[in-house]
Structures are given as structure tokens and as C-alpha cells.
Amino acid sequence: MKLKDPQAPYEMIATLGHVLSSPLRLRLLHMLCQCDRTVEDLAAAIEQPVANVSHHLQLMKKVNIVTTRRMGRHIAYGLADETVKNFWLNYRDYSATRLVELQQLYAGLSSQRSTRGGTVNKDVLAELIRQNAVVLIDVRPKEEYDADHLPDAISIPLTELFQRVKELPSDKIVVLYCRGPYCLLGDTAQEQLAGLAIRALRLSEGVKDWAAAGLPVARSPGHKPLVNPKPA
Secondary structure (H helix, E strand, O other): OOOOOOOHHEEEEEEHHHOOOOOOHHHHHHHHOOOOOOHHHHHHOOOHHHHHHHHHHHHHHOOOEEEEEEEEEEEEEOOOOHHHHHHHHHHHHHHHHOOOHHHHHHHHHHHHHHHHEEEEEEHHHHHHHHHOEEEEEEEOOOHHHHHOOOOOOEOOHHOOOHHHHHOOOOEEEEEEEEOOOOOHHHHHHHHHHHOOOOEEEEOOHHHHHHOOOOOOOEOOOOOOOOOOOOOO
């Protein structure tokens, strides 16, 4: 070890920075914040070759931000512990305070959402829930909903929305939510419903942002994570 080298600790810290320098690895980290996934599931979700996804995940494992579990012929990945999720949310939000391009991207998304039906933030939504004035629709894949979701939310994955649109009540405000402020699942769902003359609000934040604010989340009965994280 380079005990007397003043550069040594910064070289080591830069190792983590190198892993976080890849947009694809950050996207994988964001996906794993939602729930544990096998390599094959992640590859299908982000439309990348399995070998490429596996390589990136192994780099993330080397710096201890993800961990694995073998499931027969498959390898499942999950966050190493809860602090990784907190780090990612803080890093994402801090980036938005520094990067003009990211601010412009969010402004553009917000403008489109307002045109299609509007948005609601977590504080306003919490009050609407208290008034029993909304129906919550989780448009993420079912496995993400099972891992955690807003209380009393209905799971209608984006791929099923057209087939299940009649389940949306007409006497309550429809609020869609997905993975967070930059997730496009809720945007696509909002656009599809607008095309059917159904107004739906889109939650500005995601499930993890909701939970990080100390608001309650639920888990589907019988759900078990694929990977057991280390204690934080």
C-alpha cells in the first residue's frame, strides 16, 4: 500500500468515479434501485446485449455498489445496501443543480407533461391521498411494483395500459407514477391516455423519492428480493 503517497487516496476514490462515469452503468444503477434483476432481465429492459450488461455490472460489483446471487443458471444483481440508493438519489439531484443541460431536459419534460395533463408533486399528492381523491397507477413493470409501491396503488404496467384502461375510475383524479423525474414510462402512459381523452396527472417524483421523504410505501405480499443486501 502507498501509505506515504499523498496521491494514493485520490487514485482510489477515482476508481468509484470511473465506474460512475458511464451513462449505461448509471442507468443500470437506477434500475437496480427499483428492484433486484437478473442480468438477462436488465439486458432486455435496456435493450443491450447480455454480455455487455454483465461486463458493466461486474465493474459495479468491484467497487461494492452492487452484489450478486446465483439462481441456477442465472445471476441476479441487487444494491449492496440501502446507502447506495440514497447516494444515487442525492447524486442525481445534485447533478440537477450543476448541469444546465440536465435542467433544460427536465424543463422540456415538465412542459410536455403540463400539455398532456399536468403534474403533481409528492407533497400535493400526499394531501390528495388523505382526501381520498385520487387513484394511483403504477406503470412500472410488475416486479418493480411488487418490490415497493405507493399504498393502494394499482399496478398497470405500460404494456397493459390500453387493454386495462376501463379500470380507471371516472370519479377520481388519475395520477400516474414511475421511476422518477426523468423516467419516460409515465410520460408515455400520460400521452396514451390523453389520446383517449382521459386526463391523468403525472407524479413529478418516483417511488424512491417518495420513500426518501419519509412517506409510506407498500410491498406485495410474498415478495422476496432476489439478492440479500449487506446491512447498511
